[in-house]
Amino acid sequence: MNAVHPDGQVVMVVEDELLVATTLEAALEDGGYRVLGPVATVPAAIGLLRTSPPDMALIDYRLAATTTETLxxxxxxxxxxxxxxxxxxxxxxxxxxxxxxxxxxxxxxxTLMATLNRIASTNSPHAVE
Structure with missing residues (x-):
């Protein structure tokens, strides 16, 4: 089984509910991830992609009156x-x-951390045996 060392892994957080966004940010940082964002809109997230591409993204499906399908x-x-x-x-x-x-x-x-660790171990050069 692969174990991941999340240090250095950057997770972009796209969430429009402030309480949820800050809770996600704290959980990710406590788990050893670096957080890009959080941002609450698709344009803001696309702007971050242009300047600071993350290792993975955690995105809410619905942001206010829109969805993240474009993102x-x-x-x-x-x-x-x-x-x-x-x-x-x-x-x-x-x-x-x-x-x-x-x-x-x-x-x-x-559940969130186990899921992100699985994604990170599948897609990361930081994964080890």
Whole structure:
């Protein structure tokens, strides 16, 4: 089984609910990740992608009156692994989200960290045997 050393791993957080965003940020930092953001809009996230590409992204499906589908296309084109947070079930997401890791809100910190560690170990040069 691979173990990951998240130090140095950068996770972009895209979440429009301030309390959720700050909770995610604290959990990620406590888990050894560096946080890019959090940001609350797709344009802000795309701006971050241009200047500071992350190792992976943790994105909310719905931001206010819009979705992150446009952002998802940008992340996929850059081969950045994505974990989607949503208040609805994975089966209710549009086809663009098929095959992605989806966590339903509210998500337990332990579940979130295990999921991100799995993504990081699959996609990271920091993974070790």
């Amino acid at each position: 998802l296309a940008s992340l996929k084109s850059r081969h950045i692994p994505v974990c989607v947070l949503t208040g609805c079930g994975a089966s209710q997401l549009p086809p663009a989200y098929t095959g992605l890791t989806v966590l339903e809100k509210p998500v337990r910190t332990r």
